[in-house]
Amino acid sequence: MRWKVFSGRCVCLASCFRAQSHCHSRSEHTTFRGAASLTAPSRNLGQFMHETMTGANCVTHWQRIFEQKGISEPQHSSEYIISHVLGGKTVHSLAEEVLSRPLTTEQRQMIWNLCSKRLQHMPVQYVIEEWDFRDLTLKLKPPVFIPRPETEVHWQNSQQAAGPLFLEIGCGSGVIVLSLLHFFKQSRAVAVDKSPEAVDLTRQNAERLCVQHRLQELQLDVITDSQKLARICGPVDVIVSNPPYVFHKDMPGLMPETLKYEDHDALDGGADGLDVIKAILQLAPTVLKDHGKVFLEVDPRHPEMMQNWLQEHASLRLTYRATHRDICGKETLFLKGPSPQHKST
Ligand SMILES: C[S@@+](CC[C@H](N)C(=O)[O-])C[C@H]1O[C@@H](n2cnc3c(N)ncnc32)[C@H](O)[C@@H]1O
Numbered sequence: 001m002r003w004k005v006f007s008g009r010c011v012c013l014a015s016c017f018r019a020q021s022h023c024h025s026r027s028e029h030t031t032f033r034g035a036a037s038l039t040a041p042s043r044n045l046g047q048f049m050h051e052t053m054t055g056a057n058c059v060t061h062w063q064r065i066f067e068q069k070g071i072s073e074p075q076h077s078s079e080y081i082i083s084h085v086l087g088g089k090t091v092h093s094l095a096e097e098v099l100s101r102p103l104t105t106e107q108r109q110m111i112w113n114l115c116s117k118r119l120q121h122m123p124v125q126y127v128i129e130e131w132d133f134r135d136l137t138l139k140l141k142p143p144v145f146i147p148r149p150e151t152e153v154h155w156q157n158s159q160q161a162a163g164p165l166f167l168e169i170g171c172g173s174g175v176i177v178l179s180l181l182h183f184f185k186q187s188r189a190v191a192v193d194k195s196p197e198a199v200d201l202t203r204q205n206a207e208r209l210c211v212q213h214r215l216q217e218l219q220l221d222v223i224t225d226s227q228k229l230a231r232i233c234g235p236v237d238v239i240v241s242n243p244p245y246v247f248h249k250d251m252p253g254l255m256p257e258t259l260k261y262e263d264h265d266a267l268d269g270g271a272d273g274l275d276v277i278k279a280i281l282q283l284a285p286t287v288l289k290d291h292g293k294v295f296l297e298v299d300p301r302h303p304e305m306m307q308n309w310l311q312e313h314a315s316l317r318l319t320y321r322a323t324h325r326d327i328c329g330k331e332t333l334f335l336k337g338p339s340p341q342h343k344s345t
Contacts, residue, residue, distance in 0.1 A: 049108045055086050056099040058108075062115050069119055072257070077124045081114045084128040089137075121257045133175045136182060138205045140173055143263035144198045147175040151242050151297060164188060167236040167287060169222050169280050170243050172266060174202030180240070181211040188214045190233050194221040195263060223279040235289040242297040243276040245269040273299050278309070284335070285316050294318070294335040310335075 049058060059078050066074035079091045085107050088094040103111070117127045125131040125146045130139055133147050140146060164187050168177040171191035181189055193199050199219045206212040220229050246254070246267045254267065269275050277296060284294050298306065303323045310318055319336040 049103065049111070052102050053108070054100050054102055055082055055094070056091075058082050058103060058111060059091060062111070065115070066118065071118060071121065072255075073124070077118050077127075078115070080124050080128060081118065082111060085110050085114065089132070122261055123257050126261060131173075134179055136175075136179060136209060138173050138175055138178070139201060139208060141197065141201055142261045143266075144195065144201050145172040145262055145266035147173060148242075151176060165234070165236045165238075165289075166190070167233055167239045168192065169239065169241040169283075170194075170198075170266070170276065171202045171217070172198050172242075174205040176240050176242060177202070177215065178205055178209055178211060181206075181214050182209060188216075190216045190218060190236070192218045192220050192222065192229060192233075194219065195265065197263075198266075222276060222283060226279060226283045230283060230286045233287050235292070236287055237289055237292055239280065239284055239288065239292070239294045241276075241280055241295070243269065243280065245273040245277060245297070245299050245302065247271070247273040247299070247301075269299075272305065273302065274305065274309070277302070277306070281306075281310070281313070281316060281318060281335075284318060291336065296335070 049061065053061065059082050062078035062082065063074045066077050071077060080089075083089060083091050083094060086094055086098055088098075091099070114127050118124060122142075123146055125140050126142045129141065130137055131147060132138075133151075138147070164184075166177060166180050166187060166189040168180075168189065168191045171177050171193045172195075174191060177189045177191045181187060191199070191202050193202065196219055199217045202215075203212065203217050206215045206217075218229065218232060222229060244265060244267050246269055248268055248271050251259075251264065251268055258267070269277065277298065280294070280296065284292075288294070303320075307320050310316065310320055321336050322334045324334065
């Protein structure tokens with residue numbers, strides 16, 4: 001199992017799209033009493049946590065329950081939920097005295113409420129309603145796409161192409177665009193998503209990070225509203241996108257938690273996974289400044305397919321520059337927009 005650490009929180013690569021059965025470490029201890037009734041939503045499970053139970057005991061207690069119930073990442077699920085209730089991000093960030101103190105009735109009830117959501121396989125990021133991306137903490141709400149660890153590579157790559165105006169297509173929670181605005185203090189950005197929930201969450205996260213005055217959010221579909229987007233969005237230096245790129249036929253193989261809670265439109269890229277990507281590439285020459293750049297997170301099968309497609313669509317005058325492989329083995333494509341002489345021909 002590989003882990004990526006952001007600001008102290010770890011994300012198992014099981015949070016990438018595909019189910020990874022080896023991430024389900026089932027406990028051999030199956031003697032927890034009362035576990036059989038844990039999934040009954042009407043039961044007040046606060047009663048299963050003894051009055052003298054401390055935060056530290058509670059982490060072990062819920063880890064066992066998650067293991068018994070086949071919940072993925074049982075230890076981290078328990079640690080994040082209990083740390084969240086105790087006012088920290090990780091168990092290690094909490095003082096020893098906080099962990100060794102008996103929980104209050106309110107804390108036990110809150111832990112039960114959150115852990116029972118996790119027992120329904122809700123991703124822990126939705127359970128605690130926030131997640132970290134590099135040094136930012138973002139608010140998260142289902143069904144808006146949960147930022148994946150590999151997306152950090154996007155952000156790093158985009159830094160090389162630092163420019164004052166970014167366009168993110170498919171902003172989701174705002175993770176990429178807000179990182180860019182946070183890092184490049186003089187930059188501005190336009191964030192586009194077809195999902196109203198995503199646009200709303202990006203706006204809320206921008207306010208939370210005090211960058212809202214440098215961000216314009218647009219609820220538009222890049223496939224059907226590309227002309228409108230080109231009219232509203234002036235020439236930009238960089239387009240970034242982590243678009244839906246899962247091949248439609250691969251959708252049933254995604255993790256059950258993803259399929260149950262996340263917006264399928266955030267994942268399903270159509271028959272060849274390229275529906276939204278092609279729309280972005282068709283839009284790019286119109287909205288990019290001279291020497292503008294495009295960074296796209298794509299499936300490992302896509303770089304070759306896209307280079308062929310670009311050759312067939314030479315009139316777009318986009319130049320393929322490089323592919324970077326990320327920590328999940330996924331690809332980030334770097335393309336260059338038309339140069340001035342190309343534009344004038
Ligand atoms: C994989 S998620 C990425 C979210 C975020 N950028 C991140 O990395 O966490 C893809 C996003 O693209 C949006 N999207 C899908 N199809 C779109 C379209 N045709 N036009 C605009 N946005 C679209 C989805 O709503 C979703 O928020």
